[in-house]
Every structure is written in C-alpha cells, then in structure tokens.
Amino acid sequence: MKKISKYFTNEDYQKKIIPFLSVLLGFIMGALIMLFSGYNPLEAYSALLKGAGFYGSIKRFGDTLLNMTTLIFTGLSVAFAFRTGLFNIGAAGQMLMGGFIAVYIGIIFDLPRIIHLPFAVISAGLAGALWASIPGILKAKFKVHEVVTTIMMNWIAYWSVYYFVPNYIPGNFDTESAVIKESASLRTDWLSSLFKGSYVNLGLFLSIIAVIIIWWILEKTTFGYELKAVGFNPNSAEYAGMKVNRNIVFSMMISGTLAGLAGAVYYLGYTNNIKIGELPTQGFDGIAVALLGLNNPIGIVFSSFLFGFMNAGKLFMSASTEVPKELIEIIIAVIIFFAAANLMIKGFLSKINKVIYRKEGEKNV
Amino acid sequence: MDYVIEMLNIRKEFPGIVANDNITLRVIPGEIHALLGENGAGKSTLMSILFGLYKPDKGIIKVRGKEVNISNPNIATELGIGMVHQHFKLIHNFTVTENIILGMEKTKGLSIDIKSAAKRIKELSNLYGLKVDPYAKIEDISVGMQQRVEILKMLYRNADILIFDEPTAVLTPQEVEELMNIMRRLIDEGKSIILITHKLKEIKAIANRCTIIRKGKGIATVDVASTSTEKMAELMVGHEVNFKVKKGEPKLGDVLLKVDKLNVKDNRDITAVKDVSFEVRGGEILGIAGVDGNGQTELIEAITGLRKVESGKIILNGEEVQDWSIRKRNELGLGHIPEDRHKHGLVLDFLLEDNMILENYYKSPFSSKGILNREEIRKYSDRLIKEFDVRCGKGSKTIVRSMSGGNQQKAIIAREIDRSPQVLVVSQPTRGLDVGAIEYIHKRLIEERDKGKAILLFSLELDEILNVSDRIAVMYEGNIVGIVDAKSTDENELGLMMAGSKGGNKNEKNI
Ligand SMILES: Nc1ncnc2c1ncn2[C@@H]1O[C@H](COP(=O)(O)OP(=O)(O)OP(=O)(O)O)[C@@H](O)[C@H]1O
Numbered sequence: 001m002k003k004i005s006k007y008f009t010n011e012d013y014q015k016k017i018i019p020f021l022s023v024l025l026g027f028i029m030g031a032l033i034m035l036f037s038g039y040n041p042l043e044a045y046s047a048l049l050k051g052a053g054f055y056g057s058i059k060r061f062g063d064t065l066l067n068m069t070t071l072i073f074t075g076l077s078v079a080f081a082f083r084t085g086l087f088n089i090g091a092a093g094q095m096l097m098g099g100f101i102a103v104y105i106g107i108i109f110d111l112p113r114i115i116h117l118p119f120a121v122i123s124a125g126l127a128g129a130l131w132a133s134i135p136g137i138l139k140a141k142f143k144v145h146e147v148v149t150t151i152m153m154n155w156i157a158y159w160s161v162y163y164f165v166p167n168y169i170p171g172n173f174d175t176e177s178a179v180i181k182e183s184a185s186l187r188t189d190w191l192s193s194l195f196k197g198s199y200v201n202l203g204l205f206l207s208i209i210a211v212i213i214i215w216w217i218l219e220k221t222t223f224g225y226e227l228k229a230v231g232f233n234p235n236s237a238e239y240a241g242m243k244v245n246r247n248i249v250f251s252m253m254i255s256g257t258l259a260g261l262a263g264a265v266y267y268l269g270y271t272n273n274i275k276i277g278e279l280p281t282q283g284f285d286g287i288a289v290a291l292l293g294l295n296n297p298i299g300i301v302f303s304s305f306l307f308g309f310m311n312a313g314k315l316f317m318s319a320s321t322e323v324p325k326e327l328i329e330i331i332i333a334v335i336i337f338f339a340a341a342n343l344m345i346k347g348f349l350s351k352i353n354k355v356i357y358r359k360e361g362e363k364n365v
Numbered sequence: 366m367d368y369v370i371e372m373l374n375i376r377k378e379f380p381g382i383v384a385n386d387n388i389t390l391r392v393i394p395g396e397i398h399a400l401l402g403e404n405g406a407g408k409s410t411l412m413s414i415l416f417g418l419y420k421p422d423k424g425i426i427k428v429r430g431k432e433v434n435i436s437n438p439n440i441a442t443e444l445g446i447g448m449v450h451q452h453f454k455l456i457h458n459f460t461v462t463e464n465i466i467l468g469m470e471k472t473k474g475l476s477i478d479i480k481s482a483a484k485r486i487k488e489l490s491n492l493y494g495l496k497v498d499p500y501a502k503i504e505d506i507s508v509g510m511q512q513r514v515e516i517l518k519m520l521y522r523n524a525d526i527l528i529f530d531e532p533t534a535v536l537t538p539q540e541v542e543e544l545m546n547i548m549r550r551l552i553d554e555g556k557s558i559i560l561i562t563h564k565l566k567e568i569k570a571i572a573n574r575c576t577i578i579r580k581g582k583g584i585a586t587v588d589v590a591s592t593s594t595e596k597m598a599e600l601m602v603g604h605e606v607n608f609k610v611k612k613g614e615p616k617l618g619d620v621l622l623k624v625d626k627l628n629v630k631d632n633r634d635i636t637a638v639k640d641v642s643f644e645v646r647g648g649e650i651l652g653i654a655g656v657d658g659n660g661q662t663e664l665i666e667a668i669t670g671l672r673k674v675e676s677g678k679i680i681l682n683g684e685e686v687q688d689w690s691i692r693k694r695n696e697l698g699l700g701h702i703p704e705d706r707h708k709h710g711l712v713l714d715f716l717l718e719d720n721m722i723l724e725n726y727y728k729s730p731f732s733s734k735g736i737l738n739r740e741e742i743r744k745y746s747d748r749l750i751k752e753f754d755v756r757c758g759k760g761s762k763t764i765v766r767s768m769s770g771g772n773q774q775k776a777i778i779a780r781e782i783d784r785s786p787q788v789l790v791v792s793q794p795t796r797g798l799d800v801g802a803i804e805y806i807h808k809r810l811i812e813e814r815d816k817g818k819a820i821l822l823f824s825l826e827l828d829e830i831l832n833v834s835d836r837i838a839v840m841y842e843g844n845i846v847g848i849v850d851a852k853s854t855d856e857n858e859l860g861l862m863m864a865g866s867k868g869g870n871k872n873e874k875n876i
C-alpha cells in the first residue's frame with residue numbers, strides 16, 4: 001500500500017506520473033466530447049489505433065514511427081535548450097534551414113550514396129547550429145532574450161527559403177523544389193518493404209542515436225554538467241569559473257543541430273523535396289513533446305510516440321467514423337493543458353491520497 | 366493560562382527526515398517567544414505550518430483557544446497571523462505600496478486605489494517608527510528597509526501574531542538595534558511575536574520565553590531572564606559549547622595575497638574601492654570590518670575575479686592576477702566563500718553532491734576525459750556531509766533548495782575549506798548558522814591558517830572578527846582607514862574606525 005501511496009505524495013514520483021495522467025485525462029475528455037456530440041468514442045478510438053497501425057496494417061505503424069522520428073528531434077532540441085536554461089521557440093526555423101540545405105545538397109551534388117547522404121545530413125545539422133547560434137550570440141553578448149530572436153529567425157528562415165527555392169532549386173511547381181537524388185535519400189528498400197511501403201526510414205535510427213547521445217551529454221559529461229549549471233544559475237556558474245557566455249552559445253548550437261537534423265530526416269526521408277510558404281509545424285510540436293516528456297530524453301521517446309501515432313491515425317479515424325480530425329487536436333490540447341497545469345494535478349493527487357490512505361490521528365485535514 | 370497560539374504535538378515528515386517530531390509550542394499574548402534550535406532542527410518548518418504553508422501530519426493548532434485548520438496562508442492571515450520569511454518574498458521592480466497591497470488590492474472604480482493604501486502605509490510606518498517611503502522601489506532600498514516592508518505587509522493585514530524567521534541574519538548591528546526597538550513597540554501595541562534567531566544575545570535582550578528544539582523534537586521551554594545563554598546553548602546542541610575559539614600565535618609565512626593601490630567601481634559606476642593596499646601572509650587571518658556598503662563587496666569581487674579592476678594590482682602567490690579569469694585564479698590557489706549563498710554559492714536545483722564539486726568537476730577523480738565519475742563524486746560528497754555535519758533528508762541526493770538555510774551554508778563552507786586553497790576569501794561565513802556550527806567553522810578556519818594558508822575574512826559581526834582574526838583592517842567609504850592587531854583592540858576602537866576616524870593610534874602597524 002505504501003508503495004502506491006508515494007506516487008500520490010512524493011514530489012518526484014508525482015512528477016513522473018503526471019504525464020501519464022494527463023494523457024488519460026485527455027482521452028477521457030475526448031470521449032466525453034464525442035458522447036455529447038453523438039459519436040461513439042469506442043469506435044473512434046479503435047479507428048484511431050487502427051489508423052496508427054496498432055493492428056491491421058504494418059504500413060500504418062511504419063507511418064507512426066515516421067511521424068515520431070521528426071518529433072524526437074524537435075522535442076530533443078527544445079528540451080536540450082530548456083535543460084540548459086534557454087527557451088528555443090526557433091526549432092521550426094532551424095529545421096527549415098537544415099532541411100533546405102539538405103535538399104539543396106541532395107539536388108545539386110552527384111555523389112555516391114555513402115558520401116552524399118552523410119554529407120547532406122551533417123550539413124543540415126550544421127545549418128541548424130548556425131541558425132541557432134545567432135540568437136545564442138545575441139543573448140550572450142547583448143542580453144537579448146532568445147524567445148524574441150528565435151521567433152524572428154523563424155520568419156527569416158521562412159522568407160529565405162521562399163526566395164532560394166524557386167531561384168536555385170526550382171521544381172515542377174512554383175511552390176516546391178526539385179526532388180532530391182536517390183543517393184541523398186534516407187529511405188531504404190529493406191525498411192520500406194519491412195513496413196509494406198511506409199516511408200519510415202533511416203532517420204528513425206538516427207533519432208534513437210540522438211536520444212542516447214543527448215542523454216549521455218546531459219547526465220554523464222562535464223560538458224553537460226556545465227551547461228546545466230549555467231542554465232540553472234549563471235551567477236554561480238560564473239563564480240565556479242565556467243564560461244557562461246560561451247556555454248549559452250554552445251547550448252543554442254546543439255539545440256539547433258538537433259532541429260536541423262529534424263529537417264534532414266523530414267525532407268530527406270519523407271517529403272524528398274521542400275515546399276515554400278510553410279514553417280514546419282513539427283518545430284512547434286517539439287515544445288509540447290518536450291513538455292510532456294519532462295524534458296528528459298527518454299521521456300521524449302514516449303511523448304513523440306504518442307504524438308506520432310495520433311498524427312498518423314487521425315485521418316483514418318475521421319475517414320472511417322466521421323469524427324472530425326480536429327477532435328484529435330482537442331485531445332492534444334487537453335493533454336498539454338493538464339501536463340502544464342501540473343500543480344493542479346499535484347494538489348488533486350494529494351487529496352486522493354488523503355481519501356484513500358487516511359491515517360490514524362490525522363485530525364487536522 | 367490563556368494562550369494566543371497553541372501548537373500541540375505537531376509532526377511533519379519530509380522524504381527521509383522527520384522535520385517536526387511531536388513539538389509543542391505555546392505563546393502567551395503580548396510576549397516575545399524565541400524559537401531556538403540547530404540548523405535543520407525544524408524551526409522554519411514549524412512556523413510554515415503555523416502560517417499554512419505546510420500541512421502537519423499530526424497535531425492540533427489552537428489560535429486564541431479555538432482549534433483551527435490552517436490549510437493555506439489566507440486562513441492564517443484571517444486569523445491575524447503574519448510571517449516574515451527567512452528569504453524575503455518581495456517583487457523587486459514594484460514599489461513598497463504595490464508589494465504590500467499585492468493580493469488584497471482595494472479598487473476604486475476600475476483602478477486600484479494606490480493613494481489611500483499608501484496613506485495607510487505611511488500612518489502605520491509612523492506609528493511604529495519604520496521610516497518607510499511607500500513609493501520607493503524595492504530594488505532601490507536596503508535589505509533592512511526591505512525587511513520593514515515585510516513587517517508593514519503583516520501590519521497592513523492587521524496581523525497581531527507576528528512570526529520573524531531569522532530576521533537579524535541579514536542585518537547590520539545598527540539595523541538589529543532598530544529592529545529590536547520596532548519589536549518592543551509592536552509589543553506595546555498589543556501584538557505577540559515569535560522570533561527565530563541563532564543569536565543568544567538577541568534572545569537575552571528581547572525575548573520573554575524561549576522554546577528549544579533539537580533534531581525535530583521539543584526539548585524545553587525556558588524563562589529567558591532566569592536562564593543563562595550557556596545553558597540555552599547546551600540545551601540546544603546537547604553538549605557544552607565554547608564561544609571563544611582557542612588559537613595559538615600565528616606562524617607567519619610568505620605573503621600569499623597582496624593588494625596594491627586597487628580601485629574598483631560598483632554597479633552604478635562609482636568608485637567603491639579607493640586605492641586599497643594590504644598584504645596577507647600565509648598562516649594569518651586578516652579580518653576586514655566595516656559597516657555594510659563601504660566597498661567590501663566590490664573588494665571581494667575584484668579579488669575573486671567576479672568584478673573588473675579599474676587600476677591597481679592583485680598579487681596572488683607571487684603572480685599578478687588582476688586580469689586573470691576566475692578559473693585560472695582558482696587553479697593558482699584561490700578559494701571563495703561568497704556573501705550571497707543563493708546567488709553565487711549554490712545551484713539550488715542541483716543535487717547536493719553536484720554542488721560539492723562546483724569548482725572541481727573537471728578534475729580527477731571527479732571526472733576523466735570529460736566523463737563524470739559518479740561514484741567518486743558520491744563518495745566525496747558523503748565524506749564532506751559527514752565531516753561538516755551537513756544535515757539533510759536524502760544525503761548526497763538531496764536537492765539543495767529543500768535544505769535548511771544553515772545547512773546550505775555549511776555545504777558551501779565544506780566545499781571551499783576542503784579544497785584547502787592557498788588564499789581563502791571568506792565573506793559572512795557564519796550568517797544563519799547555529800552556535801555549534803559557528804564554533805566548528807571557526808575551528809576549521811583556524812586549522813587552515815595553522816596549515817600556513819592565508820585567510821581574508823569579511824564579516825559584519827564584530828565578535829567574529831575579533832575572535833578569529835590575527836589582524837583587523839577597517840573599511841570606510843572605500844578606503845582602509847587602519848589596520849590593527851586583533852589582540853590589542855576592542856569593539857570601541859573598531860566602532861570608531863568604522864565611523865571613519867583614523868583609529869588605532871596605540872597599535873597601528875604600518876603594512
Ligand atoms: N520542502 C522540503 N522538502 C524536503 N525536506 C525539507 C523541506 N523543507 C525542509 N526540509 C528539511 O527539514 C529539516 C528542517 O528544516 P527547517 O528549514 O525547518 O530547519 P531550520 O530549523 O529552519 O534550520 P535553519 O536554522 O538552518 O534555517 C531539514 O533537514 C530540511 O532539509
């Protein structure tokens with residue numbers, strides 16, 4: 001009994017179950033809304049799961065993983081910045097720039113795959129790092145808040161791509177680029193045939209490697225220790241002899257690298273070309289993924305899987321049950337709301353605990 | 366007898382520690398009731414319970430004879446209970462008035478009625494002699510003044526049971542005097558006060574009764590007038606305490622720190638340290654006394670590398686370091702126990718063990734080739750916790766933010782003393798520490814001195830300066846007005862020098 005009780009009272013444990021409770025509450029809320037509007041929630045949810053490939057079609061499950069891949073990268077990007085005291089709202093722009101460079105290299109160069117693909121992927125990471133370094137430097141040198149500058153950089157990325165794509169790598173339509181060469185694609189035959197034609201690609205493995213590396217940097221290295229110290233308290237980091245400004249720029253650049261890689265796996269693995277006139281929404285979804293994953297690399301794998309399957313399944317659900325796909329957005333919004341309003345849930349948990357485990361002599365509650 | 370507050374058999378547990386274990390506290394109307402106990406004994410926790418911040422696991426609280434359930438601070442406020450916290454809770458870019466009415470704004474039409482609030486604050490301020498300007502911004506007023514704003518906040522809410530959690534720890538001796546006068550006036554107006562302090566002198570001077578707690582347990586409630594300070598200290602720590610540390614003659618070594626014609630500017634770009642020169646030799650402790658705000662902070666920051674030097678030299682271990690980075694100075698042999706433990710000394714959201722290696726994390730054995738060695742870090746931190754008696758719920762795994770103020774300070778001191786640097790710059794080392802811990806820290810500082818290290822001690826406590834130092838320099842308006850021998854000076858002479866007189870004629874040594 002005591003063992004369960006600690007999940008209701010101990011702060012550390014409370015923190016860990018809040019995301020799960022939020023998800024549960026999100027789905028309950030979604031079910032209630034469906035009931036009130038005359039839909040059958042059981043039907044809808046089983047269609048959602050089917051659409052995400054939990055049963056029925058392995059291809060659809062591949063699409064879930066495909067969705068997850070990009071979100072892992074953007075989620076990690078936001079979380080890494082956050083753990084080191086920075087709020088990177090610019091993952092979308094960094095992802096777009098990374099994707100643009102990757103696609104550009106994928107189109108312009110003619111190289112054997114073993115060189116072409118790594119070249120394109122690494123350049124995407126570097127482009128993201130470079131893009132993010134500007135807000136980093138502005139913060140370190142002039143104390144300009146990164147929220148403002150990263151948002152501005154998003155729009156600069158948007159309009160740069162808008163200009164560069166039709167002028168340098170034009171495709172069949174005015175609004176998109178040409179298609180990348182196969183030697184720069186992240187798709188592979190064996191994965192596609194394993195998942196019966198899904199576009200799930202090598203990016204999946206890259207994302208898992210990134211999770212491990214980021215976890216390792218944050219938890220095991222002196223570099224990560226420094227970055228976290230600077231993030232939590234720049235004054236004491238300075239007192240301890242750390243280079244605060246340099247670390248702010250490094251943090252931003254690593255965060256940007258991850259977002260840039262998100263661009264690589266999305267554009268080189270899924271779309272194969274780049275469209276103008278849109279900021280990739282995954283950049284912003286990354287904020288939600290990081291929040292729900294408690295800014296923890298392992299947590300982000302879970303939360304991006306959740307978001308991935310909801311994205312993958314929602315179209316199928318609305319097609320087969322007539323429940324509008326916007327309902328999924330509502331559920332996501334509710335989950336985020338509860339995850340963010342964790343204080344409320346904490347209080348709620350303590351109350352439940354009091355009711356279940358009323359102790360002797362507890363007069364004062 | 367009627368009590369205004371009765372807290373009966375209170376118990377409160379935190380993960381890994383029982384902070385309050387069956388404590389009973391009874392307060393008589395119109396008295397000043399002191400609460401005495403070691404660092405981490407559970408004083409702040411008990412008061413937080415009374416103020417509705419924590420729920421007790423067990424126990425009954427009665428206010429004016431009636432059993433109550435104080436489930437949040439608003440209820441405490443309604444019951445007439447007010448609290449000044451150990452670390453203030455004011456919003457820095459708001460005015461005094463805005464801070465005071467926050468959460469209970471009266472409106473006039475659609476706008477907040479600041480004017481009448483400010484008027485009432487002025488009246489209250491005059492009534493109790495607080496001298497607070499209702500329109501001043503918090504960031505522009507001194508710490509002592511901020512504390513009075515906290516007092517006004519309670520009075521504005523008509524509190525008549527006032528809790529002060531270590532109010533004097535951050536005050537200069539003059540401000541302490543003034544605070545005591547304010548408290549006396551509050552009692553005259555019919556209020557009751559619960560006062561937490563580690564300073565037995567203050568308890569003697571102002572309290573009527575004193576409840577002593579040790580490791581979460583209530584030990585005794587004594588009548589202050591008829592109990593000696595020695596007795597109270599003994600009840601508190603469980604054994605006898607020596608107030609005066611023993612130390613032998615200094616064995617002077619080479620000059621390890623030399624400051625030469627140093628000029629440093631403060632945040633407002635005004636020269637705060639003016640042509641200051643002195644030397645500290647290995648094997649001696651040079652105390653620096655002075656009223657707060659006479660350039661001490663800027664001098665410390667310049668020596669330790671947190672602040673730029675305008676002109677002059679700092680010579681550490683024979684090297685000119687005024688333009689060196691902090692890291693390089695540390696590696697050459699500089700240690701620093703900072704004045705503001707929350708700002709500089711600790712990363713509050715780190716584990717205790719991660720704070721113990723704040724300056725050494727990149728060195729062997731804590732890491733090699735950039736990889737942290739968790740096992741070694743844990744071992745090291747466990748040793749320091751034991752050696753310096755840092756008390757906390759989960760040992761090395763405790764989040765520092767949840768530790769009691771005094772134990773946070775002990776953690777910093779443990780870290781810096783254990784590094785055993787050639788030159789140790791120490792600022793307010795025992796602020797907020799209990800008498801037992803103070804004795805221990807002083808002993809350790811003297812041990813370092815006897816190992817041949819040079820120690821520069823900044824303190825606002827004259828007792829501490831007189832007790833620990835070998836020589837004493839006094840700072841006034843950015844200058845060092847004189848350096849005297851600690852054995853042949855006294856509070857009076859230092860007091861005069863602190864007011865600017867070129868004191869110490871009888872034994873000034875020219876160094
Ligand atoms: N929120 C919390 N979570 C976990 N442990 C806590 C928390 N607050 C206090 N503690 C622990 O409870 C004990 C009592 O702490 P408390 O702050 O009441 O001590 P104190 O008597 O005020 O000490 P000091 O004189 O150092 O301020 C300490 O060991 C502290 O680590």
Ligand SMILES: [Mg+2]
Pocket residue numbers: 408409410451530769770
């Ligand atoms: Mg306390």
